[in-house]
Amino acid sequence: MAPKNADSAWSPLRQPVFRALWLAQFASNIGSWMQTVGAQWLLVAHGAALLSFVQVAAGLPVLVLALPAGVLADLVDRRRLLLAVQGGMAAVAVVLAVLAFAGGLGPWTLLGLTLLLGCGTALNGPAWQALQPTLVPREQLRPASALGAVNQNVARAIGPALGGLLVAAAGVGWTFALNAVSFAGILVVLARWRPAETAPRSEQEREQALAALRAGTRYVRHSPRVRRILLRSALFVPGAAALWALIPLTAHQTLGMGSAGYGVLLGAVGIGAIAGAWVLPKTAALIGNDRTLALAGAMFAAALLAVDYVAVAAVAFAALLVAGIAWIWALSTLNAALQLGLPAWVRARAVAFYLLVFQGGMAVGAFVWGVIAQWAGLSTALAAAAALLVVGVAVSRWLPLRDRQVDPTPSDTWPEPRLVMEPAPQDGPVMVVVEYLVLEPNVDAFVKAMARVESSRRRTGATSWGLYRDAARSDRFLETFTVRSWAEHLAQHHERYTGIDRELLAEAKALTEREPVATHAFMQRS
Template sequence: MFASLGVRNYRLFFSGQIVSNIGTWMQRTAQDWLVFTLSGNDPVALGVAVALQFLPTLLLSLWAGVLADRIDKRKLLIAIQSGTLVQAAVLGGLTITGAAELWHVYLLCFVLGTLSALEVPTRQSFVAEMVGKDQVANAVALNSSIFNLARIAGPAIAGLAIVAVGEGWLFIGNAVSTLAVLAGLAAMRPGELYRDRTVDRAKGQLREGLRYVRGRPDLVAIMLLMLFVSTFGITFFTSLAVVAGNVFGTDADGYGLLSTLLAVGTFTGALLSARRGSRGKPTMRLLLGASMALGVLEFATAFMPTYLAFGLALVPLGLATITFLNTANTLVQTSVSPQMRGRVMGLYVLMVMGGNPVGGLMTGWMAETFGGRSPFYIGGAVAMIATVICVLALRSASARRAAAGASAADEEAEMGGSAEHVEAGSAPKN
């Protein structure tokens, strides 16, 4: 289950991520609650903050993938993480001094989104560089496990700390935790990386990456499924604050507990993915099954009558969600050319996160118009429909390939028969 931790460079990366991800989730929880309180518990304002944080992904993730193929990924990550540290420190300083206004948080959400749009494709494509292709599945799953372990600890700490000391100190804590990532990256041995030759700067590299994906029906199916499920289905990370405050009338600690219960499921799912990753590559069938399970569970969760029942339902929902995300990530990373990995992961990140500006605004609008539970049942329905459409499209593509193969075989047989006929007819007579 922990095979990739035998690689020193990855072990350094993994250790830094444990600390930093807790800080990240503390900041994310505190940021959502800060927006929610500064706006007078307005779900639309929370949706705007999410949209601003993810809008740069629409603009930059494809270009970031090209950049990751061109530049030393380790050095690029050091620069990006340094910017993240500064963003958290500024937000913390404004909040602690009481100077923070809603527009300040909006602006810093956009800054964080810009850094994230550059960081995610680079970090995800860097995984294979640290451990090699054979251990990518295990390393991706372990990354997810620490991310979701932090999702358990971070919101739980944040929910209590917001009440005790306020949001500002959580932002400062995240800035300090980023130092762990920077230290791990700096301590790596570049000579031990499984580094592929960087791609020389040239025109048309972005279009080349898009053509590569377009020529792979399996990648097209994964990308489109990710787009619809992420945009419409996986919005509950944002809508939990609305459910906690407006549906069940709890405070920040109640919101933190819901986030923690969701994270219990995602952490469990990540550990199961790590176990599968040590045994071999995941399958498209697993991806589609996890997507359907996500939709069904999210739809059912929307109708849980009590706070406790709703919270407990988040555990299996989290498990299905992380199984879906990890399986898609691993399928993409292990099936692409190393020279294309950065660009393909840039497109993948665009599909996963690019719809969040629309999803964030839509979630806020739905919660205000149809009630706080609506993002769950609408999102679950969309995830189920998208999965069914994807299954039908893959079957259709498979049937077309089979028909094309049969046609080619018939043509070859016919041509062979004609050749024999010609040869027989042209033989000299005795």
């Protein structure tokens, strides 16, 4: 039984390192949102298409850098990687501030530097999210994911309001300057933190970059759970992107607000996010994660329509409160569902695929809605985005998240291979043949169980797989799969073989007459 209040909304903040990083990230997020207000307000007079490019420039680098960043975060020290990336982003923010104060920050210079910050965000994302499960106990991972979303959305409640007031009182340059200062907290916490030492990988198990990219891609491709989460994200994020891309235009054109009013509207989303995080654990426990995610999509669509068709500031504020609740419900549910099922060896790479879908959806969605608003009108763009969200809700019953508990921790129950030769790490490909004896009444069930074992073999390293029945002996089955190298097969045995894989193989083995017998063969080269 989980400890009392283990999954309460604020329990992860009891962990000292998580709390310090959360607070430092909060300050940084406030700075980022203040800068976003300044950047968008500089471009608001240039039309919807150019205005939407702020979101595009911030999110587009993920399409190019997310997967390499995931590989990098799984291969190097994540703390040092984060220090380097955060330091680089702080330097870019300083340049933005200097140019703004000097009067040399034109639209395309602003977008170019925003693009550089987007590159930093893309490199930062996989390492930052993959670090989270090491900071809190497993039972606190779901509220930790919610707190991560709360962090950004509370910052969204404060940052835009402060940014709008600061732009009105002192000018855009100060939003960039304070953003540069806001990186200091994260840099200090990361520099002082000394995580527990982990055992270094052996030479045989250490991955090369290209092989690591292939392994991560193979894992996602053959993990039904991860694929389903990515599809649900792709059905929510592009429609939701309309809010962030077009709310400045809504404030300026539809509601006739200035920069301070725009900041207050964005602040409503953050206030809604706080309320959403507070009730999320009870909501998810009451109706389940699937219904929570579907309800979030419906609520967000309704909020977009309310902002679209009722040009009253009070109604827009209330609608954005609802959007904030829906936003944090969707993000927390998707992120926690992903993190809870990922093994450590591929966590950052799988998170990179999630960020690719999420940030890429934000960037592409922002561009599409900006173009539609430019040529067909703001109302048409918001209505189309709401329709896309409704489609996501409608198909959700065919893409369940499946809340069943899974065990992604490494398992050492796979017997070590017995060899009379000592292969080198690079030797391969390796063919593994496993013999099973299955009585006729169990054959159909065994074949179905082995189909799930195939997914396990492939996502942990197999490049090909087959199940064969002996023509001379009907109870004898041979499973064959190949792995690129001996080093990768050893990784299958150790860090990649998890409780999930053990359970799948155990289901198949329970239908056999004796313990399976495995043999290993190497390609003979002339």
